[in-house]
Amino acid sequence: MGIEINFYIGPVIKVKTIESKSSMGFLSCLNKCNNNGKELNSLFCPLCGNKNEIYEVQEQFYLRPTTNSLFYEQKLDDLFYDVPFDNKEYAIFIPNFYLPENIRSLYNSDKYETFMFDIPKNTDTILNSFVELEETKSFIKFLTEQAPSFTFEIDYLALKYNN
């Protein structure tokens, strides 16, 4: 048993993460002393004697849609699942159902020795057929109606990832 490596080459739905900020504050020394930015429980700084004040910290984080968080209750996890990628900008969803012959591309291969895959020249045609699938339509309908704060795009990608 080793690390399972998965391959996927084909249409994906890229859902943009939402950048967000949260701020918190605590009592600290605002002087340029060694206590600057440290949380202090005293009225005055034990190092420089300055009166402690509220020190504000801003934290940036990314709101990221995942199959579990966003789509599980909608049973959409049967349709698409998010590839475990450490990408700040996007969550990438790939089909969790069997794609028709004209759209199908390379999927996971257990025996991944050496392989060659011809990237289709007509990816636009493939993507057009892909968005016409009932499964894709349901997923996009959900995104548009239930999660309108997330923006998305359809793309053709080659992915390698660990589960």
Ligand SMILES: [Zn+2]
């Ligand atoms: Zn100080």
